[in-house]
Amino acid sequence: MGQSKKRVLTGSRPSGTPHLGNYFGAYKPLIDLQNSYDFFFFLADFHSLNGTDTATETRQFSFTLLATMIACGLDPQRGLLYAQSAVPEVCELAWILGCQAPYGMLTRAHSFKDSQAKGIDVNMGVFNYPVLMAADILMFDADVVPVGQDQKQHLEMTRDFAQRFNNRYGSIMHLPEPLISDDVAVVPGTDGEKMSKSKNNTVAIFATDKDWKKQVMSIVTGSAQLADPKDPATCNVFALYRLVADIVEVQQMADKYRAGGYGFGHAKLELIDKIKAVFGPMRDRYFELMKRPDDLRDLVLTGSARARVLAREKLEKVQEAVGVIGRPY
Ligand code: ADP
Ligand code: TRP
Numbered sequence: 121m122g123q124s125k126k127r128v129l130t131g132s133r134p135s136g137t138p139h140l141g142n143y144f145g146a147y148k149p150l151i152d153l154q155n156s157y158d159f160f161f162f163l164a165d166f167h168s169l170n171g172t173d174t175a176t177e178t179r180q181f182s183f184t185l186l187a188t189m190i191a192c193g194l195d196p197q198r199g200l201l202y203a204q205s206a207v208p209e210v211c212e213l214a215w216i217l218g219c220q221a222p223y224g225m226l227t228r229a230h231s232f233k234d235s236q237a238k239g240i241d242v243n244m245g246v247f248n249y250p251v252l253m254a255a256d257i258l259m260f261d262a263d264v265v266p267v268g269q270d271q272k273q274h275l276e277m278t279r280d281f282a283q284r285f286n287n288r289y290g291s292i293m294h295l296p297e298p299l300i301s302d303d304v305a306v307v308p309g310t311d312g313e314k315m316s317k318s319k320n321n322t323v324a325i326f327a328t329d330k331d332w333k334k335q336v337m338s339i340v341t342g343s344a345q346l347a348d349p350k351d352p353a354t355c356n357v358f359a360l361y362r363l364v365a366d367i368v369e370v371q372q373m374a375d376k377y378r379a380g381g382y383g384f385g386h387a388k389l390e391l392i393d394k395i396k397a398v399f400g401p402m403r404d405r406y407f408e409l410m411k412r413p414d415d416l417r418d419l420v421l422t423g424s425a426r427a428r429v430l431a432r433e434k435l436e437k438v439q440e441a442v443g444v445i446g447r448p449y
Contacts, residue, residue: 126300128153129160129262131204133168134181136317137324138188141307144363145268146436147297147325151193159199160260163190163420166211167252170245171318186416187324191406196419202254206424209431214248216254216442220284221251221277230273234425238343245259253332254278259431261294269305272298289441302378306365310339313358323360325399326406336360338393339385349380357387 130146132138138147150161161184173181182203194201204210231249235242253274257265258281265275275298282293306314309321316322323335328383339356354373362370366434373390376382409416432447439446 121144125156125158127160127261128157128264128266129162129257129296130266131164131167132185133164133171133255133310133317134175134178134185135171136181137322138185138203138326139309139315139317139322139324140360140363141268141309141315141322142196142317143192143418144304144307145300146266147189147192147194149266149301151189153266154193154195154198154264155200157264159194160262161194161199161201162207162256162427163205164202164253164256166416167245167249170243170249182420183413183416184412186420187406187409189418190409190419191326191402193402196423200423200427201420202424202427203420206421207259207431209428209435210255210259211252211257213437214440215253216438217254217258217281217285218251220288221281225277226250229277230270230432240257245409250274251281252275255280255297258282258293259434260427261434262296263294264299265296266299269300272300292437292441308356308359310335310356312340323395326403329396332395333392336388336395338433339388339391344384346383347380350382352377354386355384355385357391358409361387361391361394363392364398369394406414 128150130150132142132146141151150159153159163185164183165178168178168181189201190196226247228417229250231246232242233248240246250273254277257275257278265271267275275296279295282295285293309315309319310323311319311321313319313321322333327335336357339360341355341357342350344350353378358373358377361373373387376388390413436446
């Protein structure tokens with residue numbers, strides 16, 4: 121990887137089946153940049169431990185995520201594909217950053233406030249989430265971080281922690297920019313709320329025809345009758361169709377909505393066809409990869425070993441700057 125290229129980095133939690141929100145908000149923007157940037161993609165597996173998934177689920181979702189990224193076109197030979205848990209230097213950096221992270225700021229993090237609002241007994245993993253995420257990013261001097269809108273505040277905190285560190289210890293942390301495209305910042309789920317692994321409202325990137333159909337058919341629509349003209353701008357089916365169809369097809373569907381005589385059921389069938397057309401060709405590779413978890417594990421461990429070389433270099437600079445003893449190697 122050439123040092124002169126800009127670096128794009130993002131991560132995702134192995135906490136469910138990857139969905140169209142993940143794809144358009146984070147995975148695709150990363151994959152689109154992989155030829156022109158040095159890229160880093162990691163399994164944020166420590167980040168998923170503050171949920172309620174079992175060990176079997178975390179393991180299984182890790183393979184699902186790895187297979188998804190590779191089937192979607194991420195080329196592990198070009199950049200770095202690694203696991204957060206396999207680069208322990210990240211947690212060390214998180215500790216150091218945490219020593220300057222204001223308590224008050226962490227109490228204002230959406231991740232923390234959401235858990236509190238839901239009455240969940242908040243653990244330190246949730247409270248520290250923004251600090252660990254900052255370490256993920258600052259460890260590798262990322263220039264650009266493609267994420268959905270929900271992560272904007274975490275990116276702002278990352279920049280804040282970096283500035284605090286630099287003010288106290290010198291220019292060591294590189295300030296990242298978020299990459300959040302307006303049109304995919306919040307992909308709606310089948311219920312019209314933000315699509316999320318933790319809600320039962322997702323359309324998976326890869327699924328069987330039967331499951332795709334089930335997911336799309338469950339999209340909540342308005343109560344207009346078949347003959348009525350409809351407003352595409354307020355329809356969840358149309359919101360997803362826009363993401364997978366080309367500009368002409370999107371315009372054609374909008375015209376049909378406005379003309380009337382075109383039902384939500386028709387739109388759903390067109391959406392299913394489009395999902396099959398876009399993701400179908402990559403799906404065989406996905407199912408094939410899912411049959412070889414050992415290969416996926418080898419792949420991510422190889423990438424993690426390479427990531428550790430960079431992480432150690434960075435951590436040594438940080439340790440030197442803060443004045444701790446450092447490492448015996
Ligand atoms: P989830 O919120 O589904 O558990 P992850 O933690 O795996 O997702 O997030 C991976 C990336 O996908 C993050 O950058 C997140 O902002 C993005 N993302 C998740 N859901 C959406 C959505 N509905 N629209 C746009 N981006 C999303
Ligand atoms: N916090 C992100 C999410 O919940 C996942 C994540 C963890 C991440 N570390 C990151 C994304 C670093 C980008 C960069 O969606």
